[in-house]
Amino acid sequence: MTDVTMRVWRGDGDGGQFAEYVMPQVEGEVVLDVIHRIQAGPAPDLACRWNCKAGKCGSCSAEINGLPKLMCMTRMDALPEGEPVVVAPMRTFPIVRDLVTDVSFNYTMARQVPPLKPREPEPDGTYRMMQIDIERGQEFRKCIECFMCQDVCHVIRDHEDNKASYAGPRMFIRAMELESHPLDTDDRRELLRQRMGLGMCNITKCCTEVCPEHIKITDNAIIPLKERVVDASYDPVAWLGRKILRRTKRSALEAALEAPGQAAPTRQERSVPATPGTGTS
Numbered sequence: 001m002t003d004v005t006m007r008v009w010r011g012d013g014d015g016g017q018f019a020e021y022v023m024p025q026v027e028g029e030v031v032l033d034v035i036h037r038i039q040a041g042p043a044p045d046l047a048c049r050w051n052c053k054a055g056k057c058g059s060c061s062a063e064i065n066g067l068p069k070l071m072c073m074t075r076m077d078a079l080p081e082g083e084p085v086v087v088a089p090m091r092t093f094p095i096v097r098d099l100v101t102d103v104s105f106n107y108t109m110a111r112q113v114p115p116l117k118p119r120e121p122e123p124d125g126t127y128r129m130m131q132i133d134i135e136r137g138q139e140f141r142k143c144i145e146c147f148m149c150q151d152v153c154h155v156i157r158d159h160e161d162n163k164a165s166y167a168g169p170r171m172f173i174r175a176m177e178l179e180s181h182p183l184d185t186d187d188r189r190e191l192l193r194q195r196m197g198l199g200m201c202n203i204t205k206c207c208t209e210v211c212p213e214h215i216k217i218t219d220n221a222i223i224p225l226k227e228r229v230v231d232a233s234y235d236p237v238a239w240l241g242r243k244i245l246r247r248t249k250r251s252a253l254e255a256a257l258e259a260p261g262q263a264a265p266t267r268q269e270r271s272v273p274a275t276p277g278t279g280t281s
């Protein structure tokens, strides 16, 4: 039986280094299997996060040979034979211990996205929606919150300071999921532009490349959101409307800033027409 060398990062927030474990190679294993065998053998104190072992919980994200991947979905026989397998924690987030990172940044950002604000039902108490409008958001609901798109996004990966004002691709698809919901009446465009840093994304598509659910993050979420924000900010008719409205109404951002935790005013409250794709039949 041949061996495989696993080079696993060990340490905590104060620092650490790679440790090597030479393990027997077992046919059909994924990286997480080998990590579990290391825990059961030479390093019982090795910390890693996992749950489903089926690519659905998003817990076991790590950087394998320098690329963000799910450990439970990365087959050992798909990695270069005869070379060490390097397993490191996601670089964008603070390290708790070994392969476990503190991803609470993502939850903080998620709380900034105002939830669904459905319109009033029909007089008979029901909602009517076109099937095509319902299907538009399904792609975004496949997200398993592995945060590998966040990990690979250079805006925060290389610039810690940007985290204060940049929500990242996972949050952009959440915003798009809501913005394209046929019942939604909220308007998140000012928040996206001013507080969530949508403009800092330069559409490199790295996030789309690492998404294990194959969500077209840039093409189907970020670019349409950018178009909506640009329409709202630079369309002369919309600009004139905002100038008039500003005399009597606060913007969504102002409202959110003044009342943290409160949802921003709806389009109806602001008398702004719904954006294309959010209307219903």
Ligand code: SF4
Pocket (backbone or CB within 6 Å): 152, 153, 154, 155, 168, 169, 200, 201, 202, 203, 204, 205, 206, 207, 208, 218, 222
């Ligand atoms: S496309 Fe935008 S969000 Fe995605 S990785 Fe590049 S800069 Fe980040």
Ligand code: SF4
Pocket (backbone or CB within 6 Å): 142, 143, 144, 145, 146, 147, 148, 149, 150, 169, 170, 173, 207, 210, 211, 212, 213, 214, 215, 217
């Ligand atoms: S969008 Fe894809 S890469 Fe990003 S958190 Fe969701 S599943 Fe993971």
Ligand code: FES
Pocket (backbone or CB within 6 Å): 049, 050, 051, 052, 053, 054, 055, 056, 057, 058, 059, 060, 061, 070, 071, 072, 073
């Ligand atoms: S353990 Fe759930 S996605 Fe890997």
